[in-house]
Amino acid sequence: MHTSPATLADWLAHLETLHPKAIDLGLERVAQVRERLGIVFDCPVITVGGTNGKGSTCAMLESILRQAGYKVGMYTSPHLLHFNERARLDGESATDAALVEQFVAVEAARGEISLTYFEFTTLAILRLFAGAGLDAVILEVGLGGRLDAVNVIDADVAIVTSVDIDHQEYLGDTREQIGVEKAGIFRAGRPAICSDPVPPKSLLAHAEAIGADLWLVGRDFNYSGDKQQWNYGGRSQRRNSLGYPSLRGANQLLNASAALAALEVLRLRLPVGAQEVRNGLVMVDWPGRFQVLPGRPTVVLDVAHNPHAAATLAQNLDNMGFHRFTYAVFGAMQDKDIDGIIAQLKDRIDHWCLTDLPLPRAASADSIRQKLLAAGVVPGDGPAAESSIACFATPAAAFANAINRADENDRIAVFGSFLTVAGVMEARNQDRSQAQFSLSSAQSSSQP
Structure with a gap:
């Protein structure tokens, strides 16, 4: 039955x-x-x-x-x-x-x-x-x-x-x-x-x-x-x-x-x-649409997943004022015009943190890396390089890498598929929850 x-x-x-x-x-x-x-x-x-x-x-x-x-x-x-x-x-x-x-x-x-x-x-x-x-x-x-x-x-x-x-x-x-x-x-x-x-x-x-x-x-x-x-x-x-x-x-x-x-x-x-x-x-509040999060480094969330939206994101990044380096956390579906998105943003991004996404129709991080190389993006050598391309299994891992490398005068743009932005939002929520739990545990253990 x-x-x-x-x-x-x-x-x-x-x-x-x-x-x-x-x-x-x-x-x-x-x-x-x-x-x-x-x-x-x-x-x-x-x-x-x-x-x-x-x-x-x-x-x-x-x-x-x-x-x-x-x-x-x-x-x-x-x-x-x-x-x-x-x-x-x-x-x-x-x-x-x-x-x-x-x-x-x-x-x-x-x-x-x-x-x-x-x-x-x-x-x-x-x-x-x-x-x-x-x-x-x-x-x-x-x-x-x-x-x-x-x-x-x-x-x-x-x-x-x-x-x-x-x-x-x-x-x-x-x-x-x-x-x-x-x-x-x-x-x-x-x-x-x-x-x-x-x-x-x-x-x-x-x-x-x-x-x-x-x-x-x-x-x-x-x-x-x-x-x-x-x-x-x-x-x-x-x-x-x-x-x-x-x-x-x-x-x-x-x-x-x-x-x-x-x-x-x-x-x-x-x-x-x-x-x-x-x-x-x-x-009005609408998460994930050129959403600038409080704190430093500056973090921007944007579900730009086609060249038209990427051009708007590029313009918005230009209007934000000076940042030393810009990191990208980027993942997309393979049926999107990834070359067109890269063309709009490659001159604004210094460090690319590419991510796989949990869907069969997602482009692999490595396939996006190949497109970046074909578009003329040249990664530097060594940890102090001023440009880089790295691949990660999840948006959370890509974002963690960007956060670890960026200083407070840099910015991180998280864009592409809704799944890319959602993965980073989820990771941030978990980090906040763990921090609050640790704080409350420490406070309760210090009580007489």
Whole structure:
């Protein structure tokens, strides 16, 4: 007799085995199960797609709307440390029990229909949100747009943040091909916001063909500012004297402007005041996106895993001021444009700490080393060398090596796959826990 998984970990392991492919783009199967589950939303839904900047835009929207007192559901992927991070209800990750309840419902409804891990979990989180009495729902697109499981929902507003080269095997290898896939989240007669300063012609043509209400940065909305503050201008709404988002980095004003354009579109259904926008931008938190950790040496966490994101990371590193040496902790999937990432960052990195990752489709540290050598990166000789390349079995080991070698005037950039950043975050958390345990043990042993 088949027994249903009991815990969240059991369920997630079970879902890995349900479908012959990890990624199987198409909406037919997801739409059928969605219909059986009766998933509908009676609140505004914002869908956010794009090559880079999706998560930051979602996080800003969530933060601003919550400052305005709205109960918000936000779905993002992938997660960094815990699966529960993908489903946020009113600012908190969903509980194991809440997710397991939805998994049981999806399993019962799907019957003979085979779903991928991503499709199954997307439906579960959509059902969780639909029953949670929310005021607004924010959905990050997983891959592409047109055929992504999230696109089974007809959003009230759709945002495309940027269009660049990534996931070529699924989306095509030119911006024009990829632009059509991203534009697939637009809907006829509904607002479609694009914050890419140079949108592909294919995206513009698709929006026009379906009759979407297209909002373009520089035409329908824009931003301006100085070092202290910035201003947003839309079709009928201005927001002045805004503080910079707490998310650091070169493209965050583009992302913030797209978020404010979406709120302008929804202003009659979800009114938001000027102070709530200011507070939301200042208080937004989104780990792993040019996240600069406190302390020295400076540590930067960034899930830059394609050349477009790597170029932004390079620009952000340039804006940080002088550091004697820059260490990289870098690991990536083998289907990524690793040569393109290296090209953007090789002139900013002195010491490369390369890591294997715990997935079959990950590039080995040694294969990345070969690409660095081919790109002209020349390691020096001896422990005092001003350049180096070293390979490690885990992100934790690579990071430990960088920490041991760096002094307080250096910096360490941890980037690449989510697994690279997550591995370092996990290692730091363990180190902190051990330090706290040692401190409490020492204090208790010194008590009379």
